[in-house]
Amino acid sequence: MVVAEAAAETSPAEGRYALLMAAHDSEYVLKMYGGYLPVFVSAFGAAGETWDVFRAVDGELPSADELGRYAAFVISGSPHDAHADDAWILRLCALVRDLHARRARVLGVCFGHQVICRALGGRVGRARGGWDVGVRDVAIAHAAGSSRLLDGQLLPLRARITEVHQDEVWEVPEGAEVLASSDKTGVEMFCVGDSVLGIQGHPEYTRDILLSLVDRLLAAGTITISFAEAVKRQVEATAPDREFWLKLCKSFLKADGA
Template sequence: MGGGGVVVVEEEEEEEVEVARGGAGKEKRKRKKKYGVLMCAEEEPEYVREAHGGYFKMFVRLLGDEGETWHLFRAARGELPTAADAAAFDGFVILSRALGGKTGRAVNGWDIGVTCIHPSNSTLKLLSSLHIPSHLPVIECHRDEVWELPPNAEVMARSEKTGIEMFRYGDHVMGIQGHPEYTKDILLHLIDRLLQRNLIQMSHAEDAKASLEAREPDREAWQRLCKSFLKGKLPQLKPLPIEDE
């Protein structure tokens, strides 16, 4: 019902340029990063398209910088990039399963609203240069969860309701259960949509709306975190060791 499993990937874009100062021939030089958003949902709410331009534009606004190239791949329709390393911002369960983790319905049921997640001490140390708070509110809308991490992955954060809210796999893959790209109006729309389709009970809707009144999602902190990981701006981040099979 949400972003439908969105994964952000990156690859280098190259161009041929003339060799400077009279040199003969051409050479290839790395010019800039090229990013892609993999949309795993077959449908996108009309409200999201009309009010925000769609999920793709929301991700670009959250993560993009001037001069970058961004592409949309509708994975549910078979549109995929030819090759890429992935860093995930949704599609949390899909990503974990693809890497070898175990997933299923959340033991505690739906998690809808603004949830406060708690980064681990090692995560706070890793992100110390970003000044990430120890309590990090984010909008959630899910009833699936990761039961067991992929081999060699590391839990980055938890919440009172969910034991694995964030994880990383080495220095190039990060999964987040929540939706840093969402705004409150989108969540309100999704709550009404879920209620109309009898996928949640009125009590779920009331609790979710109450959480929106109680706290604000920390979009600025999430933006710093996600952009820094995606664009390799965490110099202290090192790959996790890979165990021999």
């Protein structure tokens, strides 16, 4: 477990967060940011907080005795399939169910969004429309639950977000509320009560991280040259509403009563 800590001290569970990493650090992110932990802390963290990272992809998860130490949990994206039956994915699903039973606050990003859905009884699988890479315009539902995500403030009708995924949520868990959708993906965001939030896109990604991923997908033969060039042209012309998504995630993670 690696810890990122700000200067001020905080009491257990107050200002302490757990990042459950479902991917290994890429060479680019290690070189430019020091790993994904600093990326997430920069995006969602604040002065005086402590962030611990657990390498879920390597089988490292907090023990039952450690769960009460954290105000909230974040599950990262991953190149792996949330619908696969790898041992570490099944263990992560079990942890999600445990956290949900405890009413712990959990935010899932991309793979994290999908694995939360699966763990709580929803259905996930390959995106019917194929890969979604770039900046996507998302329609946000003004439902009763969505207004709670920004301390009661109304959310915008639409917001752009960075996307890199080939899987998607097919069906949300019973009792879940779909909060956003797009022309590419039916469930871009959902919540379960006040304590679980899933976002298909990547609020934490910067433009250069996205472009680095496009180059990696192209080098691996996952996407074509024409696809990669189209994404790069779009990214040049269109920016995500990153500040909105970061504000939303921070508001959710740091809400009272987590």
